[in-house]
Amino acid sequence: MTTPRATRRAETTQESRRLLITAAAELFAERGYRSTTFEDIAARSGVSRGSIPWHFGNKEGLLAAVVEQVVADLRTGADAPASVDEALRGLVAFTRSPSTGLFITLIAEALEPGSALHKWYADMHAALRDRVRSWVERVGLPDGVGAEELSTVLLGAVMGVHQQWRVAPDAVDLERAYAALGALLRAVGI
Structure with missing residues (x-):
């Protein structure tokens, strides 16, 4: 059985992931992939820098998530x-x-x-x-x-x-x- 606390945690996790992907997409578009740092993404998203590797593993994983989101948006x-x-x-x-x-x-x-x-x-x-x-x-x-x-x-x-x-x-x-x-x-x- 899912508790209200577990549900809130899952929603917070999904929201953090969404904020990180959005911030990364904006920054990659503005500055390029190489010139964008985890610190930049954390500052733009309002999510802690340590959450980025937790969600995506590394910068390449974050890029993959950004592109997957853009491609999904295009296809739908x-x-x-x-x-x-x-x-x-x-x-x-x-x-x-x-x-x-x-x-x-x-x-x-x-x-x-x-x-x-x-x-x-x-x-x-x-x-x-x-x-x-x-x-x-x-x-x-x-x-x-x-x-x-x-x-x-x-x-x-x-x-x-x-x-x-x-x-x-x-x-x-x-x-x-x-x-x-x-x-x-x-x-x-x-």
């Missing part, structure tokens, strides 16, 4: 949009989310030889491609254009535009860039 995201315009509005909203900041910040570290981030970054991309593919499968595709390939191209365009915007936000207008992408998709019959 909103319903597929009904039109290209609705899909592009969703992409604009997504590019402003903390998750996209995390993807962009971690790419440089993920590309380094032997990086602990490589596998998890590939998993995030796979989840994003799956989500975009679920959108494009609902629209009629021109001959010779497969949903898988179009998903890869769209994700590349979205991530590339977002990366440019993060580097030079005054020089890149996200809404206009995605409106142009929408116009191109409509011009080819998507």
